[in-house]
Amino acid sequence: xxNFIFKNPTEILFGRGMIAKLAERVPTDSPVLLLYxxxxxxxxxxxxxxxxxxxxxxxxxxGGIEANPVYETCLKALEQVKANQVGFILAVGGGSVIDAxxxxxxxxxxxxxxxxxILRTGxxxxxxxxxxxxxxxxxxxxxxxxxxxVISRKATQEKLALASxxxxxxxxxxxxxxxxxxxxxxxRNGIVDAFIHVMEQYMTYPAAAPLQDRFSESILQTLVEVxxxxxxxxxxxxxxxxxxWSATLxxxxxxxxxxxxxxxxxxxxxxxxxxxxxxxxxxxxxxxxGVWTHELERKKAKxxxxxxxxxxxxxxxxxxxxxxxxxxSLGMPxxxxxxxxxxxxxxxxxxxxxxxxxxxxxxHGDLTPDAVAAILRSRA
Amino acid sequence: xxNFIFKNPTEILFGRGMIAKLAERVPTDSPVLLLYxxxxxxxxxxxxxxxxxxxxxxxxxxGGIEANPVYETCLKALEQVKANQVGFILAVGGGSVIDAxxxxxxxxxxxxxxxxxILRTGxxxxxxxxxxxxxxxxxxxxxxxxxxxVISRKATQEKLALASxxxxxxxxxxxxxxxxxxxxxxxRNGIVDAFIHVMEQYMTYPAAAPLQDRFSESILQTLVEVxxxxxxxxxxxxxxxxxxWSATLxxxxxxxxxxxxxxxxxxxxxxxxxxxxxxxxxxxxxxxxGVWTHELERKKAKxxxxxxxxxxxxxxxxxxxxxxxxxxSLGMPxxxxxxxxxxxxxxxxxxxxxxxxxxxxxxHGDLTPDAVAAILRSRA
Numbered sequence: 016x017x018n019f020i021f022k023n024p025t026e027i028l029f030g031r032g033m034i035a036k037l038a039e040r041v042p043t044d045s046p047v048l049l050l051y052x053x054x055x056x057x058x059x060x061x062x063x064x065x066x067x068x069x070x071x072x073x074x075x076x077x078g079g080i081e082a083n084p085v086y087e088t089c090l091k092a093l094e095q096v097k098a099n100q101v102g103f104i105l106a107v108g109g110g111s112v113i114d115a116x117x118x119x120x121x122x123x124x125x126x127x128x129x130x131x132x133i134l135r136t137g138x139x140x141x142x143x144x145x146x147x148x149x150x151x152x153x154x155x156x157x158x159x160x161x162x163x164x165v166i167s168r169k170a171t172q173e174k175l176a177l178a179s180x181x182x183x184x185x186x187x188x189x190x191x192x193x194x195x196x197x198x199x200x201x202x203r204n205g206i207v208d209a210f211i212h213v214m215e216q217y218m219t220y221p222a223a224a225p226l227q228d229r230f231s232e233s234i235l236q237t238l239v240e241v242x243x244x245x246x247x248x249x250x251x252x253x254x255x256x257x258x259x260w261s262a263t264l265x266x267x268x269x270x271x272x273x274x275x276x277x278x279x280x281x282x283x284x285x286x287x288x289x290x291x292x293x294x295x296x297x298x299x300x301x302x303x304x305g306v307w308t309h310e311l312e313r314k315k316a317k318x319x320x321x322x323x324x325x326x327x328x329x330x331x332x333x334x335x336x337x338x339x340x341x342x343x344s345l346g347m348p349x350x351x352x353x354x355x356x357x358x359x360x361x362x363x364x365x366x367x368x369x370x371x372x373x374x375x376x377x378x379h380g381d382l383t384p385d386a387v388a389a390i391l392r393s394r395a
Numbered sequence: 396x397x398n399f400i401f402k403n404p405t406e407i408l409f410g411r412g413m414i415a416k417l418a419e420r421v422p423t424d425s426p427v428l429l430l431y432x433x434x435x436x437x438x439x440x441x442x443x444x445x446x447x448x449x450x451x452x453x454x455x456x457x458g459g460i461e462a463n464p465v466y467e468t469c470l471k472a473l474e475q476v477k478a479n480q481v482g483f484i485l486a487v488g489g490g491s492v493i494d495a496x497x498x499x500x501x502x503x504x505x506x507x508x509x510x511x512x513i514l515r516t517g518x519x520x521x522x523x524x525x526x527x528x529x530x531x532x533x534x535x536x537x538x539x540x541x542x543x544x545v546i547s548r549k550a551t552q553e554k555l556a557l558a559s560x561x562x563x564x565x566x567x568x569x570x571x572x573x574x575x576x577x578x579x580x581x582x583r584n585g586i587v588d589a590f591i592h593v594m595e596q597y598m599t600y601p602a603a604a605p606l607q608d609r610f611s612e613s614i615l616q617t618l619v620e621v622x623x624x625x626x627x628x629x630x631x632x633x634x635x636x637x638x639x640w641s642a643t644l645x646x647x648x649x650x651x652x653x654x655x656x657x658x659x660x661x662x663x664x665x666x667x668x669x670x671x672x673x674x675x676x677x678x679x680x681x682x683x684x685g686v687w688t689h690e691l692e693r694k695k696a697k698x699x700x701x702x703x704x705x706x707x708x709x710x711x712x713x714x715x716x717x718x719x720x721x722x723x724s725l726g727m728p729x730x731x732x733x734x735x736x737x738x739x740x741x742x743x744x745x746x747x748x749x750x751x752x753x754x755x756x757x758x759h760g761d762l763t764p765d766a767v768a769a770i771l772r773s774r775a
Contacts, residue, residue, distance in 0.1 A: 016409075016410070016632075016633055016636040016637065016640070017410070018409060018410025018411060018412070018413065019407075019409050019410065020406065020407065020408050020409070021406070021407040021409070022404070022405070022406035022407070022566075023403070023404075024402070024403075024404035025402070026400065026401070026402035027399075027400065027401040027402070027652075028400050029396075029398060029399050029400070029401070029652065029653065030396070030397070030398025030399065030653075031398060032398075033398065223633035223636070223637070224637070225617050225620060225621065225637050226613060226614065226617040226637055226640055226641050226644065227640075229609075229612075229613030229614075229616060229617060230610060230613050232609075232613075233606060233609030233610050233612075233613050234606065236605075236609060237605050237606040237609060240605060241605065252396075253396055253603035256396040256603070256653075257396065257603070257604070257605050257606055260396070260606055260607075260652075260653070261606050264606065269649075272407075272409070272640075273409065273410075273636075273640070
């Protein structure tokens with residue numbers, strides 16, 4: 016097992032009716048920024064529940080955070096924070112709104128020249144941040160219980176990440192009922208996103224971390240069991256609750272303790288979203304089987320362990336095949352052809368980007384831009 | 396799944412050499428109380444490592460915390476805290492030293508008449524506490540990453556517990572190497588203790604919490620795999636590390652989220668320790684199979700699930716038998732006869748205590764003193 020440092024101070028308030036607890040969790044001594052996205056929270060009743068809980072608070076609202084949150088929009092929210100001397104940010108939404116809240120919280124206390132520096136340093140430039148809390152409406156990213164965020168800058172077409180122990184939410188409310196009305200596609204995406212978050216921390220090589228492996232496999236098995244069920248029965252509380260808790264634990268950094276990681280699929284997927292506008296999870300489902308097949312020899316031991324424990328199959332190739340079948344069972348395509356995108360073109364575009372930045376991926380840090388291109392060509 | 400609130404802010408510093416990080420984790424602005432037990436830390440090198448890390452700190456030492464920490468001893472440490480205006484407590488030891496540190500930390504900030512009130516209220520009386528950190532030398536209790544403590548009072552023969560979010564350690568250092576020199580019996584006890592901690596949060600009835608179940612089973616499976624190995628090879632780092640991390644996650648409250656619990660075995664075991672001086676884990680290994688057999692019908696679904704997933708057996712009774720075999724494989728007895736104690740006498744003594752206090756146990760809250768006596772008689 017590798018040495019590790021683990022800390023996750025976020026308080027999770029899980030279950031029916033928990034939004035009411037905002038009343039006592041959100042401080043009343045200064046104005047609160049209520050941050051949200053496209054407005055679905057006004058249609059599904061979440062907005063009303065939140066406002067009712069915050070009836071004793073001074074609330075400044077800011078809506079319109081995008082699906083891939085944009086720096087320029089965050090700066091507008093930041094103006095509101097400064098103009099109103101906001102002391103707490105409450106993000107109500109999915110990973111994008113929460114990511115935006117983290118960046119705004121850090122930017123509000125940033126003393127450098129331009130807040131983009133926070134992202135250029137990957138979060139290392141964060142020395143303080145406003146406290147924030149969240150009401151999660153879309154189980155997927157795990158952002159409700161980690162210190163990570165990804166922000167895009169329109170002007171320069173950049174998409175950068177930050178990680179800091181200072182932007183963990185103080186609390187996150189997870190009420191499965193508020194997710195009942197989510198569109199099927201978003202739930203499908205969330206299941207695949209959570210599944211692949213686990214994989215990026217698990218599918219490498221054996222590292223004498225048997226408990227971490229089993230925890231990862233536990234999340235995978237649960238998603239395999241409840242994923243199709245929660246798609247078929249959106250108002251089945253228990254299935255939705257199990258999915259929601261699985262998505263949080265998939266990326267609250269617990270399963271990453273003491274093990275190697277390989278975020279290749281995410282790194283490649285981000286480029287595909289930038290070039291083609293595919294949903295994040297859609298890109299991951301295309302890329303993952305390609306990375307595994309390309310790296311089959313080096314990931315063989317873990318692929319076989321995964322296959323045996325999750326799918327009861329022996330061969331590494333069968334484990335890959337079962338995974339694709341699982342994605343298909345959720346209605347998730349796994350090939351460029353499904354989107355009428357040329358795999359060769361995608362391969363060249365991503366190869367170019369990674370070559371320009373000298374990007375090397377994988378748990379061994381040696382997956383070259385040419386290797387990435389080969390992976391993408393294989394996903395026609 | 397039941398509603399739940401989960402928060403665990405303890406930072407875990409895991410691995411070789413991590414004790415050195417005390418230098419930056421322990422504040423230097425006020426004196427530090429270095430709390431320890433019988434002095435084994437002076438023989439195994441931990442004391443020297445800690446002192447080296449705290450070379451820039453003003454350190455007040457207090458040794459002699461007992462295996463079941465005693466209130467009267469804690470009060471003596473409290474005098475040192477007050478006399479020296481200690482601002483931070485560093486517990487170096489096992490669960491007993493850490494439990495004592497939590498109580499002392501709360502007592503130092505307690506404004507009531509007598510610190511015993513903290514325990515009489517189960518910790519509810521705690522409104523503030525000194526910050527504390529730990530260096531764990533004995534994997535077993537999970538106290539390094541929770542807000543619980545048990546303290547005994549000599550004068551009145553009471554043994555009471557406290558639970559408070561205010562006494563979670565700020566950090567805990569877990570270096571498997573410092574446990575290499577532990578006596579075999581303490582390691583055996585630690586494995587059984589951790590195993591049964593999981594069981595108290597798991598072996599009840601199905602509660603639509605599939606991920607929590609699998610996490611629990613993951614810890615059980617890991618203990619089954621590495622328990623005998625770490626006993627046979629005390630200096631096998633990876634085995635010891637896996638055991639150590641398992642023991643922490645067994646009682647950091649994560650697997651208790653959203654599920655019913657049954658702490659009968661612990662409640663009964665505490666009485667047996669009080670009456671006969673058996674080690675805590677020794678009492679648990681006697682009681683657990685008795686509780687399960689008595690409650691077989693009501694725990695059947697979970698016993699079968701556990702048997703199938705951990706032992707590949709079908710019947711609930713076989714799951715119980717496999718568990719006893721596992722304890723025996725660790726050199727842990729499971730009957731009163733192994734200690735030349737009369738089961739009938741033990742049954743009567745514990746029955747008397749529980750009857751006097753009107754104690755009802757079990758996940759349904761209906762296990763009577765008579766039922767407990769029947770359980771104990773069955774363990775002759």
